[in-house]
Amino acid sequence: MATILDVSRRAGVAKSTVSRVLSGRGYTSDKTREVVLKAAQELNYRPNVLARNLALQTSNTIGLILPSGALVSRYLASLVDEIFKKAQAAGKDVIMKHVDDRPGLAMESIYNLIDHRCEAVMYYNSSSFVNFDDTVAEIDAAIDSFSVPVVLLNGYLPKHPKHCVWYEHARFAAKPVEYLLEHGHRNIAYITGPLNQRTVQERVKGYRQALEHHGIDYNEQLFVEGSYKVLEDDTLSQDVSLMGYEACIELLGRGVNFSAICFANDYLAIGAQKALQERGIDVPDEVSLFGFDDTPVLNYFSPSISSVVLPSTQLINYAVELCFAHLSHSELPDYDSLNFDSELVLRGSVKAL
Amino acid sequence: MATILDVSRRAGVAKSTVSRVLSGRGYTSDKTREVVLKAAQELNYRPNVLARNLALQTSNTIGLILPSGALVSRYLASLVDEIFKKAQAAGKDVIMKHVDDRPGLAMESIYNLIDHRCEAVMYYNSSSFVNFDDTVAEIDAAIDSFSVPVVLLNGYLPKHPKHCVWYEHARFAAKPVEYLLEHGHRNIAYITGPLNQRTVQERVKGYRQALEHHGIDYNEQLFVEGSYKVLEDDTLSQDVSLMGYEACIELLGRGVNFSAICFANDYLAIGAQKALQERGIDVPDEVSLFGFDDTPVLNYFSPSISSVVLPSTQLINYAVELCFAHLSHSELPDYDSLNFDSELVLRGSVKAL
Missing domain, CATH: 1.10.260.40 (lambda repressor-like DNA-binding domains)
Structure with a gap:
């Protein structure tokens, strides 16, 4: 050239x-x-932008680290869209990195983006690390050592609460269980995806806390951990509903009584509803169902499926604003003070006993 | 620092x-x-990676340009995942840009990534440009002028067929219409999203070509262009099924006869099935439905909804390989010779007359 x-x-x-x-x-x-x-x-x-960047000692970019495969989640896709919107409005580029679960890889990516002289680094923690506490300590240390603001999403940094945004997964997941308990249900099953994600573990914790709060013993016969079917190594055709379908069949096979099932996500509920209906079990007359996330397609099933709306949009917007607030040395209201909350969406799949 | x-x-x-x-x-x-x-x-x-890059005169990155808001599509999210997988395996970073429909913005982004000394630039054309032919000519010129390989997805570069990967949208969309015609249907409606996208325009073209091929006149009373409801400026809650639901009600309101509806995507079909069932119109006894894209959730409706699988995974893989083949100066088999094709997936929503 x-x-x-x-x-x-x-x-x-x-x-x-x-x-x-x-x-x-x-x-x-x-x-x-x-x-x-x-x-x-x-x-x-x-x-030559490289020469200009070196002269100015900045790459004029925001770094973004996501779990690999994560974009297939509509929620993370929206996060990315929002960061791009803000970054481009500010004339900045976005450099993205994907990380998998190998220990140390997230920190390596954070350092790499610092080496690139990114002005800020956002890291969405998918939480499937066994060693996430180590990573938290390392991120805390990186924030102390470098002037580059690191913002953690979906995780808590005890030393830097102004550098992180987190979900109260347990509290959000407890809500539908509480609702069912308050409406006469006693035997409430829980179906979840693989438990190697902290997010999922937290949701299960919420289910157990709600039971405990109502003086009901946890019964492991009412708990099913679904597993993914890997379909020809093809991410496009991952079918979470099939996982819910099979987990529901497993639950039915145990011969234990239940009048409701809560789920760690909506697609699990969609699959389970089909399994019940195929076996002539009426939703909601015999079994009530509660999804989690409130994807719009739930409206189109018969019966339509109840769910929990997460404050995802507010959370994403806050996280992106937080990142830019660090860049402009401005202050945002404390995340804690904003009280982002989840809400139940009641549809045909839930009935009081 | x-x-x-x-x-x-x-x-x-x-x-x-x-x-x-x-x-x-x-x-x-x-x-x-x-x-x-x-x-x-x-x-x-x-x-300092900036200094290293300048010394080596490369940024060691791949540039990727996507339509803004595009990641909410599972298909494009998979494309991004695949590029990341390959780029990271090759030790390269990915710098992403989002473009909207403003004229010239796509080219500006391509030049900007060239200025960044990206080693390759991939551009997914969402095709909603009125001036896309100008852009094609400019991309052709950029490829001639610079040594940076530009790869266009979802568009054809007449001068550089080895720099592009395209869908035969019209041919793929004709297939379900042909199937219905061969199975006794004569009055086949078509419901689509907004026609400002070339992809959608091509699908409509396929519908009309299939009718023509069977000697049936196009009846504009059987064609409905749906429109998006913007829900509080919130990308997370865009409900394409609602568009299909309302388009179907509009079609029914016209009082014209039809025995089948084809759709430009699956979520439109999901909404329309609900509109029909609410009015006591039986699917498939009175109306057959054919979605487009084959999203897994179609399996879980009652009746399950037929669709068309696109060769998206193959296409994405080929496009990413094409990009890396340019980097390594290696050759791939001609895209034309690979004959990627769509396939019908027949489920409960379709019945022969």
Whole structure:
């Protein structure tokens, strides 16, 4: 690719003159300007952003770290969209990294983005690390050591509460269970995806806390951990509803009594409803169902499926604002003070006993 | 942030010695190495990737341009995942840009990524540009002018067929219509989303071609263009099924006869099935339904909804491989020769007449 030197040779002027013309900084005569621009055009000259960045000691970018495969979740896709909207409005680029569960990989990516002189780094923690507490300590240390603001999503940094945004998964997941208990249900099953994610573990904790709060013993016969079917290594066709369908069949096979099932996500509930209906078990007359996330498609089933709306949009917006507040050295209200909450959405799949 | 000069001062050695130690290139004694590493650690020194990139005249990144809001589509999310997988395996970063429909913005982003010295640029064309033909000509010109490979997805570059991957939307969309015609249906309606996207326009073209091929006149009374409800500016709650539901009610209100409806996507079909069932119209006895995309959730409706599987995974993989083949100056088989095709998935919502 043509360099400034090539342009200066073709235009017959000094390299510094070319720099002045192309940057628009400093005086040049109209005639010189014209000659330089013509030479640059003829040589297909493109400015070198690498050189500019080095001179300014910034990459003018925001770094974003996501769990690999995560974008298939509509929620994370919206997070990415929101960061892009804000970053582009501020004239900044976004450099993304995907991380899997290998220990240390998240920290390695954070350091790598710092090395890139990103102005801020956002890290969405998928929480399937066994060693997440170590990572938390390391992020705390990185924030202390470098001037680059790191913002953690879906995790709590005890030393830096202004650098993180978290969900109260347990409290949110307890809500539908509480509702059912208050409406006469006693035998409430819980179906979840693989328990290797902290998010899922927290939701299960919420289920157990609600039971305990109402003086009901946890019965492991009413708890099912579903597992993914890997379909020809094809992420496009991952079918979470199939997991819910099979988990529900397993639950039925145990021969234990239940009048309701709560789920760690909506697609599990969709699959379970089909399993029940195929076996002639009426929803909600015999079994009530509560999804989690409130994906719009729940409205279109018969009966329509109840769910829990998470404050995802508010959370995403707050997290992105937090990141930019660090950049502009401005303050946001404390996350704690905002009381983002979940809400129950009652539809046909739930009935009081 | 600490610089190499800071480290050299603290360690009491020359700057060039620090460079040798930190890059691992060239000889230094074990003792010097130890002193330098200790100083670097004490100062929280991080290497400057900007300087390295400028020296090597590459950013070691792949540029990726997507339509804004696009990630909410599972298909594009998978594309992004696949690019990340390949890029990280090759030790490269991905810098992403979102573009909306403003004229010229796509080209501006392509040039900007070239200025960043990206090694390749992938651009997914959402095709809602009125001036897409101009953009095609400009991309062709950019490929001729710069050594940076540009790969266009979902669009055809007449001068550079080895730089693009496209869907045969019209042919794929004709297939379910052909099937219904071959199974006795004559009055086949079509419900689509907003027609400002070329992809949607192509699908409608396929519907009309299939009718024509069977000697049936296009009846505009059987065609409905749905529109999005914008729900409080909240991308998380966009409900395409609601669009299908309302479009179906509009179709029914016209009082025209039809025995089947084809759709430009699955969620439209989900909404329409609900509208029909609420009015006591039996699917498939009175109306057959054909979605488009084959999202797994179709299996869980009653009746389950037929659809068309697109060769999306193959296409995405090919596009990403194409990008990396340009980087390694290797050759791939011609895209045309691979004959990626769509397939019908017949479920309960379709019945022969």
